[in-house]
Amino acid sequence: MPETPYDDRWRQTHLGRLLGHAMRRFDERVLQLMAASEQAPLALAHLAARDKVGAAHVHITRHLPLAGARLTELAQWAGMSKQAMGDLVDQCAAWGLVTREADPLDARARRIVFTPAGLDWLAAFRTAVAQAEAEFRSAVGAEVATVVALGLEAYAGGA
Numbered sequence: 369m370p371e372t373p374y375d376d377r378w379r380q381t382h383l384g385r386l387l388g389h390a391m392r393r394f395d396e397r398v399l400q401l402m403a404a405s406e407q408a409p410l411a412l413a414h415l416a417a418r419d420k421v422g423a424a425h426v427h428i429t430r431h432l433p434l435a436g437a438r439l440t441e442l443a444q445w446a447g448m449s450k451q452a453m454g455d456l457v458d459q460c461a462a463w464g465l466v467t468r469e470a471d472p473l474d475a476r477a478r479r480i481v482f483t484p485a486g487l488d489w490l491a492a493f494r495t496a497v498a499q500a501e502a503e504f505r506s507a508v509g510a511e512v513a514t515v516v517a518l519g520l521e522a523y524a525g526g527a
Contacts, residue, residue, distance in 0.1 A: 408492035436481035
């Protein structure tokens with residue numbers, strides 16, 4: 369096919385698109401591993417196996433500090449609206465991953481914190497991430513994986 373003055377092949381291969389595809393692939397693999405995990409609470413592993421747990425649920429796992437956080441903070445860190453994060457927190461609370469507790473610094477505020485089952489889920493997430501990273505290293509080679517990790521760290525940090 370001849371190239372036109374308005375060639376748009378670049379849209380398929382630009383860095384942002386490749387990063388997005390890579391992140392989706394990585395998150396999907398982590399969820400596959402968690403579905404098979406003996407560390408993850410059984411009910412949650414079953415939900416992951418039936419594709420009921422998605423990449424959006426990873427936002428809570430990825431961003432919620434062990435000490436907990438307010439909903440607005442969690443939404444900001446995940447790059448989501450407060451309403452979308454609230455819906456996600458409601459679903460995760462129904463599954464027993466998180467709970468809302470009174471904020472010791474502000475009686476009007478609530479903090480989202482992991483439950484014991486949520487901490488088990490977090491441990492399974494850590495193991496799955498480590499395995500997915502090892503698979504990435506194996507697929508692209510240790511040197512490339514190191515360069516990619518250093519480059520992404522520098523870029524994400526605003527360097």
